[in-house]
Amino acid sequence: xxxAHAIELRGVRKSYPGFMLKDVSFTxxxxxxGGLIGPNGSGKTTVIKLIMNLVRREAGxxxxxxLDNQSAEIEVKSRIGFVxxxxxxxxxxxxxxxxxxxxxxxxxxxxxxxxxLAGEFGLPLDKKYKALSHGxxxxxxxxxALSHGxxxLIMDEPTAGLDPIFRRDLLKRMSALLQEEGKxxxxxxxITSDLERVADVITFIxxxxxxxxxxxxxxxxxxxxxxxxxxxxxxxxPRLVMGVRRRPFGVEALVSDGDAVRRAVGGRAVVxxxxxxxxxxxxxxxxxxxx
Amino acid sequence: xxxNALRKDLLLNARHLWGxxxxxxxxxxxxxxxxxxxxxxxxxxFIGSLMATTIGAREDKLRTTATLASLPVSRGTLVExxxxxxxxxxxxxYLIVVVMAAGLPWSVQRAAELCELKTLLxxxxxxxxxxxxxxxxxxRFGLLGVLxxxxxxxxxxxxxxxxxxxxxxxxxxxxxxxxxxxxxALHAGLEQPVVxxxxxxxVGLAIWLSFRLSVFLAKRRDL
Numbered sequence: 183x184x185x186a187h188a189i190e191l192r193g194v195r196k197s198y199p200g201f202m203l204k205d206v207s208f209t210x211x212x213x214x215x216g217g218l219i220g221p222n223g224s225g226k227t228t229v230i231k232l233i234m235n236l237v238r239r240e241a242g243x244x245x246x247x248x249l250d251n252q253s254a255e256i257e258v259k260s261r262i263g264f265v266x267x268x269x270x271x272x273x274x275x276x277x278x279x280x281x282x283x284x285x286x287x288x289x290x291x292x293x294x295x296x297x298x299l300a301g302e303f304g305l306p307l308d309k310k311y312k313a314l315s316h317g318x319x320x321x322x323x324x325x326x327a328l329s330h331g332x333x334x335l336i337m338d339e340p341t342a343g344l345d346p347i348f349r350r351d352l353l354k355r356m357s358a359l360l361q362e363e364g365k366x367x368x369x370x371x372x373i374t375s376d377l378e379r380v381a382d383v384i385t386f387i388x389x390x391x392x393x394x395x396x397x398x399x400x401x402x403x404x405x406x407x408x409x410x411x412x413x414x415x416x417x418x419x420p421r422l423v424m425g426v427r428r429r430p431f432g433v434e435a436l437v438s439d440g441d442a443v444r445r446a447v448g449g450r451a452v453v454x455x456x457x458x459x460x461x462x463x464x465x466x467x468x469x470x471x472x473x
Numbered sequence: 474x475x476x477n478a479l480r481k482d483l484l485l486n487a488r489h490l491w492g493x494x495x496x497x498x499x500x501x502x503x504x505x506x507x508x509x510x511x512x513x514x515x516x517x518x519f520i521g522s523l524m525a526t527t528i529g530a531r532e533d534k535l536r537t538t539a540t541l542a543s544l545p546v547s548r549g550t551l552v553e554x555x556x557x558x559x560x561x562x563x564x565x566x567y568l569i570v571v572v573m574a575a576g577l578p579w580s581v582q583r584a585a586e587l588c589e590l591k592t593l594l595x596x597x598x599x600x601x602x603x604x605x606x607x608x609x610x611x612x613r614f615g616l617l618g619v620l621x622x623x624x625x626x627x628x629x630x631x632x633x634x635x636x637x638x639x640x641x642x643x644x645x646x647x648x649x650x651x652x653x654x655x656x657x658a659l660h661a662g663l664e665q666p667v668v669x670x671x672x673x674x675x676v677g678l679a680i681w682l683s684f685r686l687s688v689f690l691a692k693r694r695d696l
Contacts, residue, residue: 231695231696234543235542236539236542236543236696237695237696238693255545256474256545256546256547257545258545259543259544259545259546260545262543264543266536266539266540266543268536269540270535270536270538270539270540271535271537271540272485272486272535272537273535274488275484275485275488279484279485282484283480283484283485284481284540284544286477286481287474287481287544287545287546288544288545
């Protein structure tokens, strides 16, 4: 395993009653923004929890900056800023009390950074956590995650429930962290427009399996969507067809090599660039696959 | 790291520990009774330790257990802090009762009696028993664990009472007086060096086993 990767998963397995994460493998290079997407219940949160060692893996290997996330847990976690999908803090305590109690665990904690971020996010430090809105709670979690000089930021659905203005601000901040400080970010989301805006690497998980892990350019420039009649789609190389959707006036197929398919179908079908929405919809569970 | 974990438990769960305060009202009243002061002092430390032991249940409810597990601190250290906090709170509660015995104008309980070695050791034994039994349950099952644990004890008590009422020759009161007699006998015995050493060894072993079990459970728990 290479030290150039911020995150490396190899053959990771975890099972719950009715769900299994099957031999999940992917890497996230240092200094990029990685997005995890997939339908509800596909295993995105489980993957994030496994990286954070919040749940125990049954098999496989997880390395963060080349270190095993279990045997070097403390060192690994001191380099990670983590934002949970539903941030859990002490309801009856002020934000400042929580800053004092939790910041002390991090060797590189900076009160100055925290206060600056709290000011930028409009967080009232003397207020109790329970008095905050959902968005403000996420902002607080984000301020905590960004105040200890983390090299890697892991966020589970950070933009869910945020207003569009703060969502845009958060994405801008993520890009700035990457460009100005060389941080690595991994986040899961359902909002494909967020991924299209900032993600360099996109990992798609479905039913506990990694379907692909590609750079945004590989995906959006290389893949394509074919719209035509059933006969044209049936003639496509099945190895290239990732998903099919039947529409009232024809068939849509998601293909993993747009150029090859363009050459194959000629003018008999329309071959368009894909959007992440197309990928999500065509690769979700209800879609019948041609292959 | 242990210091940070201790500080976190005491700072962020202070409000939970205020739940002990009503017990002090009872203590204040009990100080008027000639024989009740010592029992309420031991009881205060017992309750204080129990309250501190259930910090984990509160943190489960608030979903902060996962937040804690994401910090750069081992789960073992967090568990260690929990045990220490339980003892610190138990000791602080006992100390407050001693001060009340000395300071309340209507108190008939002499503070010096509460500082006798045998009373201190009895308090340590009972508080340790509570911590040793409840802590692994809290750590593994959280709030639900506490509720189930207390529910089972409640049902066990009711079951015993019913069983003795219908099938036994003794009344249910006999069970509780037997427990009371046992505690009194232990208290009396704690004047002898052999009993002191045996008790300390048993308490130490029970807490060590409980701690190892709690660490094992904490490390295996999926959050």
